[in-house]
Amino acid sequence: MEKIRIEKSACLKEKPGKDNPLTFGTIFTDHMFEVDYEEGKGWYDPRVVPYHKLELDPSSMVFHYGQEMFEGLKAYKAEDGRVLLFRPDKNIERANRSNRRLCMPEIPEDLFLEGLKTVVSVDQDWIPTKPGTSLYIRPFMIATDPFLGVRPSNTYKFMIILSPVGAYYASGLDPVKIWIEDEYVRAVKGGIGEAKTGGNYVASLASQVKAHDEGYSQVLWLDGVQRKYIEEVGAMNIFFKINGVVITPELNGSILPGVTRDSVIALCKKWGVAVEERKISVDEVVSAARSGAMEECFGTGTAAVISPVGELRFEEDRMSVGGGRIGELTQKLYDSITGIQLGKAEGPKGWVVEV
Structure with missing residues (x-):
């Protein structure tokens, strides 16, 4: 597997205060994982880079034919300071099952897991520790061919972004x-x-x-x-x-x-x-x-x-x-x-x- 390169952000964001409520999926960390795919070349240039906006051709196939996959899991910080993932192998397995159904390339398990671990490690200071909170992890893949025509894309981008979150429902554990x-x-x-x-x-x-x-x-x-x-x-x-x-x-x-x-x-x-x-x-x-x-x-x-x-x-x-x-x-x-x-x-x- 190609080594993951790391480019740290020169301008770090202000983290939410410990007493501020975390509305689900609205705040994002300093960095993201990114890797590209090209038919005949495979996955290449895995990297952790500053969180950034995407620049895509308006004809990118994801916009027109919906070739995209996403996953969701969480990272937690234990009382002894360890950073833990819960059953990431099951998310990787499900992601690749989705990819097969959507005619998208599978992501090697070691690349997926190493990407997860690396970006979470880089941004571990963002993991909230208040009861009921966690670091939500959103891996996703999109088709990027600039082409209008119904067929599987030949190029893709796989990314992982992170978001500190509280309860999904505002009511918490209330029924x-x-x-x-x-x-x-x-x-x-x-x-x-x-x-x-x-x-x-x-x-x-x-x-x-x-x-x-x-x-x-x-x-x-x-x-x-x-x-x-x-x-x-x-x-x-x-x-x-x-x-x-x-x-x-x-x-x-x-x-x-x-x-x-x-x-x-x-x-x-x-x-x-x-x-x-x-x-x-x-x-x-x-x-x-x-x-x-x-x-x-x-x-x-x-x-x-x-x-x-x-x-x-x-x-x-x-x-x-x-x-x-x-x-x-x-x-x-x-x-x-x-x-x-x-x-x-x-x-x-x-x-x-x-x-």
């Missing part, structure tokens, strides 16, 4: 309200629903605006064919605890395979909690919520980690979950995963990588 969508469709099996790409998210915006206008935090999607089975929330995977069993929709080609989702399933199995990955219909969810059989409901994702759900709405039905309070298992999962991420608790082998 959120979720709108079950019955009009729009996000993705279908055989499409790109399981790839982490902007097209999946722009498809969700109309419904999300509608839900926000009604006072709901996120949209829960039904399958795009039968409009019957639960899939995922806009920014999260979803779990239901019904009669003591934790149920989450099975991965079917239109659901993003979340890293936190995988972690929750692993921990539940380790604790002896019954877990099922299967189809679950909206009728089953509504029935469980109405009867009180639904004990807990929560979303999982890198940004929010664990997000308890206190209310579900489907059509005109508003269903309270757990009395609108965070459930015991939900709280235990949040405490366990964040404890592992911060180096306070021992996790399964390989879950934490030191920078």
